[in-house]
Structures are given as structure tokens and as C-alpha cells.
Amino acid sequence: MALDPRNERLIVWGVGTSRTLRVYWALHELGLAYESRPIGSRTGETQSDAYRAINPREKIPTLQDGDWTLVESGAIVTYLAETYGEKLGLIPPIGSRERAAYFEWCFFVLMELDAHSLYVIRRHGDLANLYGEAPNAIRAATEYFAKYAGVAEQHMADGREFLVGDQFTGADILLNSCLSWAKFINVDIPIGLEPYLERTSARPAFRAALQANFPAG
Numbered sequence: 001m002a003l004d005p006r007n008e009r010l011i012v013w014g015v016g017t018s019r020t021l022r023v024y025w026a027l028h029e030l031g032l033a034y035e036s037r038p039i040g041s042r043t044g045e046t047q048s049d050a051y052r053a054i055n056p057r058e059k060i061p062t063l064q065d066g067d068w069t070l071v072e073s074g075a076i077v078t079y080l081a082e083t084y085g086e087k088l089g090l091i092p093p094i095g096s097r098e099r100a101a102y103f104e105w106c107f108f109v110l111m112e113l114d115a116h117s118l119y120v121i122r123r124h125g126d127l128a129n130l131y132g133e134a135p136n137a138i139r140a141a142t143e144y145f146a147k148y149a150g151v152a153e154q155h156m157a158d159g160r161e162f163l164v165g166d167q168f169t170g171a172d173i174l175l176n177s178c179l180s181w182a183k184f185i186n187v188d189i190p191i192g193l194e195p196y197l198e199r200t201s202a203r204p205a206f207r208a209a210l211q212a213n214f215p216a217g
């Protein structure tokens, strides 16, 4: 795959999670060449001195673009879209209302569906040995997810194909990743979002990103 002339070297740190998948998906949508450093979560690899020097937050994913580093999956998807792909429509043009709506949906998905719902379920479910048992928190987060995934369902109810305007954007990468994550951990998603999930998951870049994100699988 040819390197974009502005891109000397893109390196992605991290594989195997819904958050790392987002980065690979954006890279494949944009047709960018990159190198993967397949470190995993909770393997101790995020706590090595070498990795801490790159990302002191000890988290994946991390993107290195030449001598520059960026963390937070939503920020990385948006950076890649803006830097390498605005013409491809992965993010709406600066100054447009669609761009404001893009950020609205990105923050909504990352806060309400990821941080406040799925990550709470994960922390007090699979990771209870680290964060403590909290069945009430899991129950409340599951209800919260249903309510706010329902907001996205309502938004799509007018027959639109994508979250923002009539183009697939980084906001769809984020929403799909949360819906897929929910299904993976047996949390119900609204029935009205099934066709959206199927449609966005059928994109060739999604299939390629899955392979990159789960290299052994």
C-alpha cells in the first residue's frame, strides 16, 4: 500500500480491544500504510519503561505519526480523518454543521456508551479482580446503555444510513465499535440498530481492521 506523501511513518500500538480496532478501521478506510506494534491490554506491556516513554497513561491504542504521538482512540480516528482523509468524507468539512454534529456523536458515543456503560460493565464484570465486584453498577450501566443506544436508534429511525449526513464518518466507527463490543459481552443492542451494524460491518475496511486487530484470529 502506498504511503501518503505527508505520512512518513504511522505506527499503531495495541491490538485486541474495541478501542484499538477503531484506529485500524480508520487507517484502512483511508488506505494508509502503517506498522502495528501488537501489544495487548493487561499483559504488562503497557507498563514497560519503553512504552511508558511513549504513552505515560499506560493505555492502548497509541498512534505515532513520525516524531509525534497521539492517544485516545476517538482523537486518533478524528486526527487521521482530518489529516489524511477530509476529502474522503470521513470527517465533514471545517465550519459545517455536519462537522459539529460529527463531534456531537463522537462525544456522545464515547461518554454515554463507552465510558459510562460498557466500560463500567467491563470493570466490574470481567475485571472485577482489579476494580471490585459491583453488581448494582453493572445493572445500572446495562440499563443506561439500553437507554442511550436507544437514542442512536431513534436518530436512525428516519432511514438514514449513517450517523452524520449521508456519509460514513469516524463517528460511525465509534458507534459500530460500541455496538459490536456490547454484543460480544452479551449486552442487548436495540433491534433498530441491527441493520446499521450489519451495513457498517460489511465495509471492506472493517474486515481488514478486524484482521489487523486480532492478528492470530
Ligand SMILES: N[C@@H](CCC(=O)N[C@@H](CS)C(=O)NCC(=O)O)C(=O)O
Binding pocket: 017, 018, 019, 020, 040, 041, 042, 043, 044, 046, 047, 058, 059, 060, 061, 071, 072, 073, 074
Ligand atoms: N479512552 C481510552 C481508553 C483506552 C483504554 O482504556 N485502553 C485499555 C484497553 S481497551 C488499556 O490500555 N488498559 C491498560 C492495560 O490493559 O494495560 C481510548 O479510547 O483510547
